[in-house]
Amino acid sequence: MNNDTNVTWHEHRVSRDMREAKNNHKGCVIWFTGLSGSGKSTIANTLDHMLHQSNIQTVVLDGDNVRHGLNAGPGMLQDTHGEEFAKRFGLGFSAIDREENIRRIGAVAEIFTQTGVIALTAFISPYRIDRDKVRNTLKQGDFIEIFVDTPIEVCEQRDPKGLYKKARAGEITGFTGIDDPYEKPLNPELVLSAAEKTPDMLAAEIIGFLKNNNYIRG
Ligand SMILES: Nc1ncnc2c1ncn2[C@@H]1O[C@H](COP(=O)(O)OP(=O)(O)O)[C@@H](O)[C@H]1O
Numbered sequence: 001m002n003n004d005t006n007v008t009w010h011e012h013r014v015s016r017d018m019r020e021a022k023n024n025h026k027g028c029v030i031w032f033t034g035l036s037g038s039g040k041s042t043i044a045n046t047l048d049h050m051l052h053q054s055n056i057q058t059v060v061l062d063g064d065n066v067r068h069g070l071n072a073g074p075g076m077l078q079d080t081h082g083e084e085f086a087k088r089f090g091l092g093f094s095a096i097d098r099e100e101n102i103r104r105i106g107a108v109a110e111i112f113t114q115t116g117v118i119a120l121t122a123f124i125s126p127y128r129i130d131r132d133k134v135r136n137t138l139k140q141g142d143f144i145e146i147f148v149d150t151p152i153e154v155c156e157q158r159d160p161k162g163l164y165k166k167a168r169a170g171e172i173t174g175f176t177g178i179d180d181p182y183e184k185p186l187n188p189e190l191v192l193s194a195a196e197k198t199p200d201m202l203a204a205e206i207i208g209f210l211k212n213n214n215y216i217r218g
């Protein structure tokens with residue numbers, strides 16, 4: 001028998017309702033998805049700042065930062081944990097590694113949601129099935145998917161990390177939008193025309209959504 005079937009759930013004494021009542025707002029996940037350079041990190045940080053100013057409990061989980069810790073790559077784990085460990089648990093950018101990256105983020109974001117916190121996640125999360133799996137692990141209404149809809153031409157022109165240039169030159173492979181797919185959400189809660197507006201305008205748009213849908217008070 002698998003030992004993991006003997007692991008049971010423990011009910012906690014401080015409920016989510018109690019935490020949300022104390023915070024005076026609901027917990028949820030605001031899941032940004034979009035191409036590299038589309039503006040996910042910028043919008044998440046702008047929104048985070050605005051919500052923080054309004055006494056709302058937030059956390060930002062950002063792609064690159066998470067890949068330094070929770071979801072470190074094999075190269076980062078090699079020296080501290082050895083070759084076998086790095087090979088087994090280090091996450092790269094293959095489809096299955098991206099799937100596990102997103103699954104772990106989803107699990108962490110859920111913990112924050114249960115704690116009455118608004119978790120903002122900024123990952124390319126290119127595969128629809130992986131995002132939908134996170135959506136399905138959460139309670140109805142807890143997952144707010146926001147498509148940061150910036151045309152690839154704009155992303156490529158911005159290219160703040162020079163990644164598109166490297167991908168075009170064949171120096172990086174499996175780059176989303178170039179030689180790896182990006183699957184747009186079919187029914188996101190919000191689509192941001194992010195190339196045409198400032199980050200402040202876009203964050204304000206999201207705050208409007210949160211108020212209209214009673215996540216935060218108006
Ligand atoms: N709404 C916007 N208008 C103009 N430039 C933006 C906007 N949002 C982001 N940027 C710029 O685009 C670049 C990529 O943004 P970033 O947030 O890092 O994208 P991502 O996290 O999706 O990869 C940055 O240089 C940022 O300053």
Ligand SMILES: [Mg+2]
Nearest residue numbers: 040041063122
């Ligand atoms: Mg980013």
